[in-house]
């Protein structure tokens with residue numbers, strides 16, 4: 001619902017401001033006294049008498065901001081209350097956030113170190129900073145207040161969330177990804193998860209700095225991408241799959257035509273020849289859905305050199321594997337799984353669930369023919385992300401897909417400060433793709449992938 005509609009529904013009279021912001025303005029923990037809380041309500045109520053909200057909606061954001069700031073200041077003056085400069089500034093900021101921004105979440109959005117914001121109902125807000133979760137003292141006034149902020153986030157990008165559609169995925173203009181799920185599905189109040197992808201994206205140098213892999217592994221992966229092997233990055237939630245996919249995609253030569261397919265666009269490629277596609281959920285009438293599968297099929301008619309599917313989740317699996325094994329080699333994707341072995345199982349499961357009635361063996365053959373390499377990443381107990389294994393598909397034995405590990409991270413313990421210790425090592429197994437990888441620019445030593453690498 002548009003802001004203006006919401007207001008007219010909440011008319012008449014002084015309470016409309018209060019109901020617009022979810023009852024009454026929330027109290028911050030630091031808020032000095034009830035009187036400043038009272039003042040906030042008074043300012044809100046007056047504001048709606050002096051501001052034409054309907055007009056505001058059609059203005060440029062900067063203009064809105066300046067109009068609202070002026071109105072707040074005028075209202076404060078009219079109230080005739082004496083405030084110190086810093087109290088006034090704080091009040092103006094809070095009211096502005098309430099009206100225009102994401103309320104109590106706003107300060108978090110200005111902290112560049114925060115990568116995730118997780119809201120579990122009105123009284124619990126967690127953030128992730130440098131790979132670690134921290135609880136914050138930020139609260140919402142009540143469920144209704146939190147719902148208002150969620151509604152504001154999703155309606156800005158043309159989505160909605162209500163009892164009829166209680167789950168929503170959205171992408172903010174800055175690239176951040178948002179998921180909201182509300183009661184009755186979420187039992188303890190509306191829940192909001194923001195992955196601030198737009199903020200900070202590691203490139204391969206960044207991954208090296210964070211010791212997520214070694215320079216040798218980087219050259220190996222680069223050569224595999226250049227050798228047009230089909231690679232799937234596997235890992236759990238937030239393990240760094242998309243980040244690594246992004247880095248691997250950067251190794252694709254500039255003269256190739258790349259089509260990216262995602263449910264919510266996160267991949268950002270620097271190459272000049274890229275077509276980005278994003279799926280679309282059904283509209284309010286339940287129409288107009290375009291799935292990743294539709295996009296994969298369409299992309300095949302676009303003469304791509306490579307297809308990059310952000311995350312394979314369902315029915316697109318079949319078309320993607322087929323594309324990989326028929327001329328679009330060098331394609332990349334990610335999958336949610338706790339090991340490369342599990343990733344194979346999940347691919348199979350996705351094929352089954354999307355209704356392909358072909359024998360299991362044929363399904364596995366399809367997977368073995370399509371995927372060359374799994375790169376498994378994990379988020380470790382110290383918040384770091386590492387490439388745990390690089391494993392290649394070495395064909396089938398009987399009904400089983402054979403995987404062999406070329407590199408692995410071996411944990412050796414945990415330091416007193418909690419840092420995970422260990423080393424990356426080459427297993428010494430000779431890759432079945434040795435020649436292709438060498439053509440891709442990687443030099444093998446004694447036909448083994450690498451010397452062991454100490455870390």
Ligand SMILES: Nc1ncnc2c1ncn2[C@@H]1O[C@H](COP(=O)(O)OP(=O)(O)OP(=O)(O)O)[C@@H](O)[C@H]1O
Pocket residue numbers: 115116131195200201202207210212235236237238239240241242243244384385386
């Ligand atoms: N190698 C790394 N070292 C440290 N932090 C990382 C690393 N890779 C990714 N991150 C951070 O971890 C978070 C999750 O990254 P990313 O989105 O790539 O994971 P994902 O596995 O794709 O997550 P999802 O399961 O939500 O799709 C981001 O905040 C990202 O900046």
Ligand SMILES: [Mg+2]
Pocket residue numbers: 241242243311
């Ligand atoms: Mg991801």
